[in-house]
Amino acid sequence: MEGTIRCSANYVPLTPISFLERSAIVYRDRLSVVYKDVKYTWKETHQRCIKLASSLAELGINHGDVIAVLAPNIPAMYELHFGVPMAGAVLCTLNIRHDSAMVAVLLKHSEAKILIVDYQLLDIARGAVEILAKTTTKLPLLVIIPEWGTVRKPFHTHQNLEYESLLEKGKLDFKVRRPKDEWDPISLNYTSGTTSSPKGVIYSHRGAYLNSLAAALLNEMNSMPTYLWCVPMFHCNGWCLTWAVAAQGGTNVCLRSVTAKGVFDSVARYKVTHLGGAPTVLNMIVNAPASERRPLPGKVVVMTGGAPPPPQILFSMEELGFVVKHAYGLTETYGPATVCTWKPEWDSLPQGAQARIMARQGLHHLGMEEVDIKDPVTMKSVPPDAKTMGEVMFRGNTVMNGYLKNSEATKDAFKGGWYRSGDLGVKHPDGYIELKDRSKDIIISGGENISTIEVESVLFSHPLVLEAAVVGRPDDHWGETPCAFVKLKDGCHASSEELIKYCRNRLPHFMAPRTVVFQDLPKTSTGKTQKFVLREKAKAMGSISKQRSSNL
Incomplete structure (x- = not known):
């Protein structure tokens, strides 16, 4: 349009770096990070991040270089979410449950120049570097994070750098390297894949900025919230709340490991206003013994996600x-x-x-343009009848740039102009969507689709059940039938026949489990049940028509 001009006065690339810079002024003397006896203000956090960026630049880090980190929810992990982008680099947060072999694969794929590692995970990091050394001379420089406390325990090392020493060398007059284009990468997050084909999801400064603001809104975060870190910061950059809390000048309460006692104690001590966690974290909270519970000091908003939460867990959280x-x-x-x-x-x-309504996934937040349930072949929207299943698809500014070094996978994910999630769901008459299963998890028994989520929800409603996961078990006649893996609450006893009958009284018979196995459920570090492990176990059990259902 005539008369317009884009210039530095009206256009600045969006970046979460701006959140920290503003909070360092507006909330300069307010607490930014708390961990044990360590406390920083927003002014101090800003200065530490500048010095971190300066030191990284001195080590030769340039625009677009990848810096990997292997650490739990500690202050350094939070600082890296700003310090690395301020150096113009890309932050790659690694799952702390990975072994050396997997870490080596991801370091090689990402071409990380530096690996910053918590002292407790040093053996895993060194093992990964040893594996890398067998195939390449381009090894990442190790930077070790010591334990944090009132008296910082020194970590003497001759071969590698130490995190605090690195910061001490930084300069406060360092010119922050802001993105030249807001679509520039800010972070690299690996999905849970196999060692042969890791998928590195690339986030942009723009997407991180927008999703952070959306996360603050959907969490009802006013200014100066107190956020308890139960969600791993390595997982989707803490659901982008690492940056969102900075935008609102909040206080980050760090937890090295998540326990029900730690959650209740932290909420009471710091007057926590917000926290987040997968349904397994919520399950842990509602099943905490009375001796570990503490009264809530006020309203505590909890964001959950990662897997559809059983309605009973949601109800129990509200009761607390x-x-x-x-x-x-x-x-x-x-x-x-x-x-x-x-x-x-x-x-x-x-x-x-x-x-049951609360367990639905709802609609897209303000940062996402659109979510829909579509037929993956015709790309037509399914009718809003709460019955017709299709694939959940997204489009908007908070969808990834793509998969690192995997253009084919990126093209497949964006086929048809939408991001294809691989999740199956239905659309209700009010437009809200509800997940029914992952496409790989759906059970097809005698031509009928069985949602494992629906069966799990019924199992969760049983008063003796602590955790439940359902997968398909091979069946010579039906193709496959539901097999339930169940963990009971401490001190409780139930038979497989009892649980099967309970499900049959509440579900169509074909949907009820034919087999119940009592055991601990294998989990990822983000709280998701590893169903591929359970599917392999169910498969190894053989066809149900060849064996009788048993309580294993």
């Missing part, structure tokens, strides 16, 4: 006084992409009905 916000997303959507926004007219519904 927590306000649950149910979000849904994937690594490829910067974490949360939808939210089940609550409507006042639902307040008068029976509690069970309320919990």
Whole structure:
């Protein structure tokens, strides 16, 4: 349009770096990070991040270089979310449950120049470097993070650098390297894949900025919240809340490991206003013994996601006084992409009905343009009848740039102009979506689709069940039938026949489990059940028509 001009006065590339710079002024003397006896203000955090960026630049880090980190939720992990981008580099947060072999694969694929590692994970990091040394001379420089406390324990090393020493060498007059283009990468997050084909999801400064603001909104974060870190910061950059808390000048309460006692103690001590976690974290909270519980000091908003939460868990959290916000997303959507926004007219519904509605995934948040349930072949939207299943698809500014060094996978993911999630769901008459399963998890028995989520939800409602996961077990007649893996609450006893009968009284018979196995469920570090492990076990058990259902 005539008369317009784009210049530095009206256009600045969006970046979360701006959040820290503003909070360092507006909230300069307010607490930014708390961990044990360590406390920093926003002014101090800003200065530490500048010095970190300066030191990284002195080590030869340039625009676009990858810096990997292997650390739990500690202050250094939080600082790296700003210090690395301020050096113009790309932050690659690695899953702390990976072994040396997997870390080596990801370091090689990402071509990380530096690996910053927590002292407790040093053996894994050194093992990864030893593996890399067998095939390349381009090895990452190790930087070791010591334990944090009132008296910092020194970590003497001759071969590698130490994190605090690195910061001490930094200069406060360093010119921060802001992105030249807001689509420039800010972070690299690996999905849980195989060692042969890791998928590195690339986030942009623009997407991180927008999703951070959306995360603050859907969490009802006013200025100066107190956020308890239960979500791993390595997972989707803490669902982008690493940056969102800075945007609001909040206080980050760090937890090295998550326990129910640690959650309740932290909420009481720091007057926590917000926290997040997968349904397994919520399950841990609601099943905490009375001796570990503490009264809530005020309203505590909890965002959950990562897997569809059982309605019973949501209801139990509300009974304890927590306000649950149910979000849904994937690594490829910067974490949360939808939210089940609550409507006042639902307040008068029976509690069970309320919990079932709350378990829906809802609609896209303000940072995402659109979510839909589509037929993956025709790309037509499914009717909003709450029955017709299709694939959940997204489009918007908070969808990844693509997969690192994997243009074919990127093209497949974006085929048809939408990001294809691989999740199956339905659309309700009010437009809200509800997940039914991952496409790989759906059970097809005698031509009928069985949602494992629905079966798990019924199992979770049993008063003796702590955790449950359902997968398909081979069946010579039906193709496959539901097999339930169950962990009971401490001190409780139940038979497989009892649980099968319980499900048959609440589900169509073909959907009820034919087999129940009692065991601990294998989990990822983000709290998701590793169903591929359970599928292999169910497969190894053989066809159900050849064996009788058993309590193994």
